[in-house]
Amino acid sequence: MVVAGRFHRRRQRRGVSWHGDETSLLDDFPAWTLGGRPIPHIDSNDSRQALVDLIEDNGGTTNIIDMSAWFRDAYDAAPNKEEAEIPVENTNGGILMITGKDDKLWPANKLAKIAMNRLEDSEDFEHRFTxxxxxxxxxxxxxxxxxxSYDHYLxxxxxxxxxxxxxxxxxxxxxNHKAWKATLEFLEETLGD
Known part of the structure; x- marks a missing residue:
């Protein structure tokens, strides 16, 4: 979605751009750049110490970390939320977002709603979005x-x-079953033959 929102005719996924990925959350670099420059993203520098503490308190244990709470807090505290929103309304094609209500990695449902709101508010977006x-x-x-049977990873x-x-x-x-069926139907409807 980062790519699709910046360049018409491309397709991707996501709703808000963050720095790095979960393997590099303690580093200070963006997940996406354009022309060698970072695109606007949620910079979690202010909440990074909370993540360090969470990892250090649970590292080497069998405790399962709920990262979604940290991402929610970082998002809520970020001064540049609107700037970091991906301009999904610039996408030239249908958008299907699939999230789980019990996502423990990050607040995908909340971020998908942000993207859906942008699409609903757009006067120019002419494609199906769900x-x-x-x-x-x-x-x-x-x-x-x-x-x-998995609910975590190492x-x-x-x-x-x-x-x-x-x-x-x-x-x-x-x-998995419902989303697969819905994905096939969405692709058939939006792409046709």
């Missing part, structure tokens, strides 16, 4: 018939921390 949010599903909603060294992704096996199973 946000599907599944109860008891976490960060990972994939295709049917994959294992769904972030390797130097952190050795378990990062939660959320969801229940049953909720993720249902979301």
């Amino acid at each position: 946000h599907l949010n599944y109860r008891n599903a976490g960060h990972v909603v994939l295709v049917p018939n994959l294992p769904t 972030q390797p060294a130097p952190y050795n921390t378990y990062i939660g992704i959320g969801g229940t096996p049953e909720g993720t199973h249902r979301a």
Whole structure:
């Protein structure tokens, strides 16, 4: 979505641009650049110490970290929220966002709603857009018939921390099946033959 929002005719996903990814949250660099310069992003410098504490308190343990609370707090405290919003209304094509209500990695539902609001407020966006949010599903909603018994993953060294992704096996199973069906229908409707 970062690319699609900056260049017409391209397609991607997401709703707000952050610095780095979860493997580099303690570093100070953006996830996206344009022409070698960072695009506006949520800079979580002010809340980074809270993340350091969270990781240090749980590193090397079997505790599962709920990163979504940290991302929510960083977003709420960010002075440049509007500047960091991705101009999704510039996308030249349909947009389907799929989120889980129990996402423990980051507040995907909240960020998808921001993107949906931008699309609703746009007078120029002419394509279909949909946000599907599944109860008891976490960060990972994939295709049917994959294992769904995971609710976390191990972030390797130097952190050795378990990062939660959320969801229940049953909720993720249902979301995978419903989201796959909805994705195929969305693609058929928006792309046609």
